[in-house]
Amino acid sequence: MSFQAPKGTFDWIPPRSERVLAVREALAAPVRRAGYGYVETPVFEDTALFVRGVGESTDVVSKEMYTFTDKGGRSITLRPEGTASVVRAVLQHGLHNGQLPVKLWYSGSQFRYERAQKGRYRHFWQVGAEAIGAEDPALDAELILLAADGYAALGLTGVRLLLNTLGCKECRPRYRAALQEFLRGLDLDEPTRARIEINPLRVLDDKRPEVQAQLAGAPLVVDHLCEACKAYHEEVRELLTAAGAAFTDDPRLVRGLDYYTRTTFEFVHDGLGSQSAVGGGGRYDGLSEMIGGPALPSVGWALGVDRTLLAMEAEGLLAEEAIGERVQVYGVPLGEEARRRMFLLVTELRRAGLTADMSFGGKGLKGAMKGAGRSGARYALVLGERDLAAQAVQLKDLTTAEQTEVPLAEVADILKGKFS
RNA sequence: GUGGGCGUAGCUCAGUUGGCAGAGCGCCAGGUUGUGGUCCUGGAUGUCGGGGGUUCAAGUCCCCUCGCUCACCCCA
Numbered sequence: 006m007s008f009q010a011p012k013g014t015f016d017w018i019p020p021r022s023e024r025v026l027a028v029r030e031a032l033a034a035p036v037r038r039a040g041y042g043y044v045e046t047p048v049f050e051d052t053a054l055f056v057r058g059v060g061e062s063t064d065v066v067s068k069e070m071y072t073f074t075d076k077g078g079r080s081i082t083l084r085p086e087g088t089a090s091v092v093r094a095v096l097q098h099g100l101h102n103g104q105l106p107v108k109l110w111y112s113g114s115q116f117r118y119e120r121a122q123k124g125r126y127r128h129f130w131q132v133g134a135e136a137i138g139a140e141d142p143a144l145d146a147e148l149i150l151l152a153a154d155g156y157a158a159l160g161l162t163g164v165r166l167l168l169n170t171l172g173c174k175e176c177r178p179r180y181r182a183a184l185q186e187f188l189r190g191l192d193l194d195e196p197t198r199a200r201i202e203i204n205p206l207r208v209l210d211d212k213r214p215e216v217q218a219q220l221a222g223a224p225l226v227v228d229h230l231c232e233a234c235k236a237y238h239e240e241v242r243e244l245l246t247a248a249g250a251a252f253t254d255d256p257r258l259v260r261g262l263d264y265y266t267r268t269t270f271e272f273v274h275d276g277l278g279s280q281s282a283v284g285g286g287g288r289y290d291g292l293s294e295m296i297g298g299p300a301l302p303s304v305g306w307a308l309g310v311d312r313t314l315l316a317m318e319a320e321g322l323l324a325e326e327a328i329g330e331r332v333q334v335y336g337v338p339l340g341e342e343a344r345r346r347m348f349l350l351v352t353e354l355r356r357a358g359l360t361a362d363m364s365f366g367g368k369g370l371k372g373a374m375k376g377a378g379r380s381g382a383r384y385a386l387v388l389g390e391r392d393l394a395a396q397a398v399q400l401k402d403l404t405t406a407e408q409t410e411v412p413l414a415e416v417a418d419i420l421k422g423k424f425s
Numbered sequence: 426g427u428g429g430g431c432g433u434a435g436c437u438c439a440g441u442u443g444g445c446a447g448a449g450c451g452c453c454a455g456g457u458u459g460u461g462g463u464c465c466u467g468g469a470u471g472u473c474g475g476g477g478g479u480u481c482a483a484g485u486c487c488c489c490u491c492g493c494u495c496a497c498c499c500c501a
Contacts, residue, residue: 212499406460
């Protein structure tokens, strides 16, 4: 083979690819029911949008972006996440000038230049939802519940919800300073020491045991929250509890993107190898201003489509994917004349609303019948010279092997009757 | 960017102290010239990831290289 998919990317092929469609639909259904409108933005944007929106200090921006210069000399970046684009679209089209919040959802590809491993690829898919322009704990709770409903609809039972708050521009700086002071006293490697100065919160997220051991006594955000943030977070927690959503408070939960404030959450699953997050999000009250817009306190999430599929696989929810009905009816023509007639018949069936396929490539009867079996079709239509002469076709039930002759003119109606 | 593991048929993988390139599944054909799934018989398909070296002889040993994969890092 001379070509293969670029490093860190992969193809969805049947029958698994069908599950991808189903997962996207299931994850999007709850937000659609909640009145979120669909938005589609370009797969690439002005590089500066991500640098300013996502944050220069993040790994995503500093080393994981697919950036290139286009023929017009513009710096372009394949989107590493969806939120910045959606907020940009809202600002560009003035959607925030109407009633707030603006509720939008999206589904599409994201790109990050990372070293691939299980559950982490350079090209991946997310379904996302954003509620833009309102500061209301009920909105945070709504989104969290909608995501949880999506996972539940897929039959997932092992998804856990982790919840935290990062404070706001009032209380975060004080916490940040306290954390930095603590971290500077630890024995850490050079990249981590640098991170203390740039984005100290993310040091809490380090998974290395030797680092975690030293973090035992680290100051936590919850102990430094201002009154407003404390009340806000408490309200989110109460709403979730009232709605029956189970969650775990995780004071160490930190997001990798700079724009997060207050509520942050992550949906985690144990079946993804060393990755754990199947979805995550939070409040981003300052993002709009960072990219030149007015103050638009907002909240949103992104759920990983391929990671969700891995989680389903880990729970054995993909087991029965081997067998599947591709079509309902399969045509088996014998000879050139019958092939032409069958082509018309199959077309007629499809226009009548049935799903139908036929044998191509001039196979013999045996090969064509094999094709019928593999298609998962309930019925095979066998058409040969004798049938053409009689203006009839053999209708075979592939589950019982029963075969009856029916007039060509009536096949469509008869089959429609059988499937209604 | 840093480590570990693995590269042999479409897929999953055997391949002994270096000695003719293999199996199962799948695919194709026949058994059955108008009937699939089961069964029987037969068939096709390989730069043994690539390059170099050692050797009478390399899938096997040595060096280099590329790819995949898992993990660190980071994140959905």
